[in-house]
Amino acid sequence: MAGAYRSTRSQTIDNEGVSALLNAQPARTSIAPGTLVVLVGPSGAGKSTFAQKHFKPTEIVSSDACRAMVADDAADQAATTAAFAVLHTIVERRLRSGRLTVVDATNVQAKARRPLLALAARYHRPSMAILFDVSPEVCKERNRKRQDRVVGEFVVDRQCAQAPVSPDVLLSEGFDRVIVLHSAEEADAFDVPTGPSSTARRDKPGPFDVIGDLHGCSDELLSLLRVMGYQVENPGDLIPRITPPEGRTAVFVGDFIDRGPDNVRTLLIVMAMVRYGAALAVPGNHDEKLLRALQGAPVKITSGLDRTLQELDAAGEEMRALVRDFLTGLPSHLVLDHGNLVVAHAGLPRELHGIDSAQARDVALFGTPTGRRDAFGLKILMDWAHAYTGDAIVVWGHLPVAEAMWVGNTIDIDTGCVHGGSLTALRYPERELVSVPAARVYSISIKPLQ
Ligand SMILES: [Mn+2]
Known part of the structure; x- marks a missing residue:
């Protein structure tokens, strides 16, 4: 008869292993210390707003800030090489000492992400990409409202065209975890994940x-x-x-x-x-x-x-x-x-x-x-x-x-x-x-x- 079967095994919970389990912390991960978080998205996608809302200022390494450090101007494209040398140095030092590091740059091209992933791999740090899947129109609109600097619309179009179209691309590059945000509202409502551990x-x-x-x-x-x-x-x-x-x-x-x-x-x-x-x-x-x-x-x-x-x-x-x-x-x-x-x-x-x-x-x-x-x-x-x-x-x-x-x-x-x-x-x-x-x-x- 279905359902009539009853186990005769005692269900008394007295095993040593059970107490070990009871004392164990549940297996959860949040954004672990030492994680490399790479924001990926065109200019105007809302990356900096997002980073400032969800992370400590010292955890954020921004390419604009690095440009300003080396050239007194966050928009000085001629300072890009020097700015990224500084950015990579900071990221390297932070990951080496196991600090959560959020890279706020467009990172739309694989060649921009590669050296960051290499640094995470060198120090065996987990990596996470947060992909801002926002339309060119929204990015341009946000850029028009920016007070600090205006990015040319053709630049935004080019960045949108270069951005990865699916999380698969990022996973295949070696990111441990990818989160996709489809709108400013989603970016705003984002909770730094503290619940279920990573799928990857x-x-x-x-x-x-x-x-x-x-x-x-x-x-x-x-x-x-x-x-x-x-x-x-x-x-x-x-x-x-x-x-x-x-x-x-x-x-x-x-x-x-x-x-x-x-x-x-x-x-x-x-x-x-x-x-x-x-x-x-x-x-x-x-x-x-x-x-x-x-x-x-x-x-x-x-x-x-x-x-x-x-x-x-x-x-x-x-x-x-x-x-x-x-x-x-x-x-x-x-x-x-x-x-x-x-x-x-x-x-x-x-x-x-x-x-x-x-x-x-x-x-x-x-x-x-x-x-x-x-x-x-x-x-x-x-x-x-x-x-x-x-x-x-x-x-x-x-x-x-x-x-x-x-x-x-x-x-x-x-x-x-x-x-x-x-x-x-x-x-x-x-x-x-x-x-x-x-x-x-x-x-x-x-x-x-x-
Ligand atoms: Mn089943």
């Missing part, structure tokens, strides 16, 4: 073992990890100690919980692996809904969430807080191996890779609804995979399938473990699939696996 872990080259939807199937998870050579010590403990094979990292594709037998234990294994650097994780739609419930938002308790919440209630308030912090800190999706591998629960079209926006998060976790429903009453989602033409491999889950199969450069690895299918991992870069069968049917799928 480009520095991580792999190899990776990307693992499909878990839905509380902790026994199958441990079996799969063992099959892939992960060392599992004390499997009887609530949190077994898991050591990946040398150099490998597990990546969870989301939907850790709901419908299955051991939701808290599954969460604890995932959380501990992430905490100890053995795994990365992105959330699925079920995890997002749980997070909302834990935050006290009204959610419909369906699709197995009742049981997960019962388990969490039994585990206590500390555990609920721990899970809430963990889920809050997860990035919407991951861009790995220098942009060659993307992991997103419901998949992700190319133009949203590496984008930290509410829209990208929505699409990554829930997919894009078509507004139609199938014969089983389930929402039909946009078939992004068949439309996908990107070079990056996109690994996803969300829609249970009988067998993981490649569709172009995409692969859905949710093989419906909780429905009695199997738990599947994709080994990257080997492109090898590893599966373990479900021990039983924990929840009957209303739709047969295809």
